[in-house]
Amino acid sequence: MGAAPAPPTAGLDVDAVTHRITRTALRPGPVGSVGLELEALLVERAHPGRRVPWDRVTDLLAGVGPLPGGSRITLEPGGQVELSGPPADGVATAVAALRADRALLADALAADGLALALLGSDPLRPPQRLSPAHRYAAMEEHFTVAGCRDAGLSMMTGTASVQVNLEAGPADGWAARVALAHRLGPVLVAVSACSPAAAGRPGGWRSCRQQIWGDLDQARCGPVLTGDDPVGEWAAYALAAPVMLVRDPTTGRSEPVRTRTSLRDWAAGITPLGGRAPTADDVDYHLTTLFPPVRPRGYLEIRYLDVAPEPWWPALAAVTATLLDDPVAADRAAAASAPVAGRWSDAACLGLADAALRTAAVGCLSAALDAVPDGLRDDVAGLLALAEQGRSPGDAVLAAAGTADPLAVLCAAIDLPEASR
Template identity: 50%
Template sequence: MLSGDTGEAVRKRGAGALALSVEDAHRRIQQAALTESAVGRIGLELENHVVDLGDPARPVCWDRLEPLPAAVREAAGACAVSREPGGQLELSAPPRASVSAAVAALRADLDRVRAALAPHGVGLAQVGTDPLRTPRRANPSDRYRAMEEHFAAVGTVVPGRVTMNATASVQVNLDAGPRRVWPDRVAHAYRLGPALVAISATSPWLCGAPTGWQSSRLRAWFGLDQRRCLPFFDAGSRGTVTDPTTAWARFALRAPLMFVRTGDGLSAVRADVTFEQWVTGEVRLSGRSPTVADLDLHLTTLFPPVRMRGYLELRYLDALPTRWWPAVVAVTTTLMDDPVAADLAAEAAEPTDSLWSQAAHQGLADPRLANAASRCLHIAADRVPTELRPAVADLVDLVESGRSPGDLLAERFRAIGPQAALAELARST
């Protein structure tokens, strides 16, 4: 029973499930949002498009995908291995004590996984969207089936199909820090977002053609229900005191439900129903009130650019080829966790902190974002760990030339075609 709950507020249902009041739900979301800690650990999650090396244009069917984790789990070391709706393979690394250790460990695990997959004729491509193949669901799980049905019912079929099946990101997970810094820390994670999006966007092509967007991945996510996917916390002016756990609870309660548990499976919610409407009794689903388990499931369907899971999960970076993702991770972590770099970067990024759509669409072609990106990179370059400075210097040189990793990919797609370019990405190390 949650601290402060009463027998009247929380009623036992079924096999120990707990029915909630709206106050219980709000309190539980707040309590789980962030955990007090020191600052310094970093966890990384890297999503990879699975590519048939013999025929990159051919989707890799589930019958071929399903056995692969057995071949790669040992190779993945400490990483957890999971499969996304379109068959993307995700490596989730445990927290490490430094960004250098996190990058080195994930690179080693990724190299071993590539080697384990090669005998199966399969490669991994790190890029924000699959530039070639038509998005389609491969993973038959109840969760992804219900997600697909929800998107169809609420009129977001196209962005839903893309986000589920054709996108990949590198997620940076950082400690929440002491409670007193939470407002500034969450605001700063959002403040940096557009500049870092402009630097890291690598998804200018989709379905074999250019989209006109630098990050087609973010374009698709922003095309879903804004109550689920847009920022829940205003970066605001520095020094503004707003409790991010309260903002997160309000966001979660007002976000639409995607699916609910029914019997042994999940059933798509086919109407616009928020968790708040369900928990207050305004709407009933499956003939019952929501439980703690329903709330916990709902929280897994929220996808803002920064999500709170006890720690900060930065979700706004496209997956990048191995030449670039270590540098982007090092820059992001340094600008967040190094107090000197964070203070300087706050000033540099503040003028662009609301330019999410412009960053996804134009990237560094927007002069405001180009200026903020350049300043942030130079700030980080002087303070990243020594072993990562060459990679960061490479990225600085590229951005100073007016280009991003996504621009290089777009040039390659045009030069040799998306099929050859996808094969090249899948074979690269």
């Protein structure tokens, strides 16, 4: 006899959806473990103005063996390369492993005439989706219907970041920890700014990457309101956010949602997307389409840093982890960053040319320098010296390029990491 068909997965109501989100939002435990993710623009040295074909990249990366630091290699929709390191015991260990993996990957790419450019936004090439995955095609269609196609396509295919993943910590400290992660956002956006141009146009912003994120639907990409209940606030954010994609249970394909329907309305039966109520898998998938600058996933994803060439990305990772995990540095950073809390747009546009942001940055970086692991102290000291001048890594790239020409900026970002080895 053949096996009986699997019973249909039961739909969830609003209470059940809320419960599923809250129970997975944050996981209590000690701080100290750090995970890092490093994205980079992929460039063909002989033809930097055109994107590297998808099949060429996937074939090449398939031949790259296991990396010494254990990072996983993936591709973003525009062909950006991402290294995702495993959780490590402290930021120094995480940085050392990711540095080794980046170096090996860069050597493998160089043998095929390719290079990694560590910039927050592609200064030269227009946005273009290369990935054939249904998810990204559906995301592009949703962004179009939502009225932010250009920003959505730019975000997916022309931006890169260094992401710092930190433990949530003890439950009784969640409110203060999540609030500090958000309060540090404008300061660290300004400190990390390394995307002075996008798609062939000088941006006029210190962080064009953050500008792009600001142009997206803020119900999906804006900061989560923080107070005394970060888990409940995350659930409220997720329930209010419009559903972007629904997977067909038969084919597994992601289908775009062409109406502005919140997860709450779907779960309440007001708009039964796909002709049905949401399942647990639907809720989990919805959470992967929310991109706030600080995203709870059991741990905390810090998503607001531009990627930058050596030695800046290791310094940015070290500063972020130290200011959140070291209690003395955290207290000092909370005080230093308070006057500029919420100034996300100013941080992206003005960067450290703004006096208040510069003062806050120097205070935060000084606090980090006093507590950062010894092996990263010189990197952080260099970042502090840059900030004291009102400059960010993007200014260092522009200085190396000698011009704001997008091609020169892209090439300078390629060569800076090699020169600093």
